[in-house]
Amino acid sequence: MEELTVGRAATRTGWSARMLRYLELEALVVPRRTESGYRVYDLRELNQLRALRELRRRFRVELREVAFAARLRREPELRAVVETWLAGADAAPESGATPAWVEWEQRKHERLIAA
Amino acid sequence: MEELTVGRAATRTGWSARMLRYLELEALVVPRRTESGYRVYDLRELNQLRALRELRRRFRVELREVAFAARLRREPELRAVVETWLAGADAAPESGATPAWVEWEQRKHERLIAA
DNA sequence: GCAACAGTGACACAACTGTGTTAATGTTTG
DNA sequence: CAAACATTAACACAGTTGTGTCACTGTTGC
Numbered sequence: 001m002e003e004l005t006v007g008r009a010a011t012r013t014g015w016s017a018r019m020l021r022y023l024e025l026e027a028l029v030v031p032r033r034t035e036s037g038y039r040v041y042d043l044r045e046l047n048q049l050r051a052l053r054e055l056r057r058r059f060r061v062e063l064r065e066v067a068f069a070a071r072l073r074r075e076p077e078l079r080a081v082v083e084t085w086l087a088g089a090d091a092a093p094e095s096g097a098t099p100a101w102v103e104w105e106q107r108k109h110e111r112l113i114a115a
Numbered sequence: 116m117e118e119l120t121v122g123r124a125a126t127r128t129g130w131s132a133r134m135l136r137y138l139e140l141e142a143l144v145v146p147r148r149t150e151s152g153y154r155v156y157d158l159r160e161l162n163q164l165r166a167l168r169e170l171r172r173r174f175r176v177e178l179r180e181v182a183f184a185a186r187l188r189r190e191p192e193l194r195a196v197v198e199t200w201l202a203g204a205d206a207a208p209e210s211g212a213t214p215a216w217v218e219w220e221q222r223k224h225e226r227l228i229a230a
Numbered sequence: 231g232c233a234a235c236a237g238t239g240a241c242a243c244a245a246c247t248g249t250g251t252t253a254a255t256g257t258t259t260g
Numbered sequence: 261c262a263a264a265c266a267t268t269a270a271c272a273c274a275g276t277t278g279t280g281t282c283a284c285t286g287t288t289g290c
Contacts, residue, residue, distance in 0.1 A: 019279070152268095
């Protein structure tokens with residue numbers, strides 16, 4: 001009893017039908033299909049759609065940024081490398097002579113980045 | 116003895132000087148400055164630059180995607196909401212009647228998304 | 231059976247990203 | 261002190277994102 005077609009799902013969630021199709025293309029919200037190919041939005045997808053809207057509104061997040069977060073979740077190796085990079089990037093810059101973290105950094109990156 | 120100005124840092128890391136300035140603007144690699152305002156790239160920044168290049172090459176990651184990952188790290192609330200969204204988005208769609216996760220989903224989103 | 235939907239595909243367009251280049255000015259160095 | 265760098269600011273430009281609209285065709289509901 002909560003099976004909406006694209007137009008109704010759109011007005012119900014505040015998107016346009018066009019955008020629902022786009023979100024499917026971007027693999028962000030993928031509805032199932034009827035036999036004849038119509039998109040079917042269940043409660044699950046409606047929730048995703050509303051939540052995604054709030055995400056954008058409250059945090060000014062772009063769709064492709066959410067898509068990238070999804071990619072990070074699907075590709076653990078990528079996630080590891082990105083996190084390593086970020087850790088290196090915001091480690092507080094030391095002032096002491098020959099900070100030990102420098103070589104540590106170097107080896108870490110060599111290990112992780114090595115083809 | 117590893118204090119390069121922007122031009123040398125560029126040729127040393129495979130970027131253009133222009134791009135090093137852009138990366139600073141985007142807060143991805145921020146060098147310190149001399150008294151007179153010249154950018155100074157130390158080993159730390161050189162490592163970041165090389166690693167960033169490899170990230171892009173190997174995983175086809177965009178700069179702004181890395182910037183977003185950095186933002187996720189800086190804003191834990193945002194990270195929580197995004198992760199919740201993703202979790203809801205790739206929970207395997209059940210086939211049983213009135214899946215329990217639906218209401219769970221709903222309350223979770225209400226809690227997290229509530230203004 | 232026809233109006234009101236749905237499907238895909240295409241064209242359009244503003245805004246943004248990433249990048250080069252050029253100009254006008256300041257700094258470092260042989 | 262002049263050459264070779266650096267600084268910022270601006271203009272330019274192709275590619276991408278997000279979005280609307282329009283055309284043509286297929287499906288559904290009354």
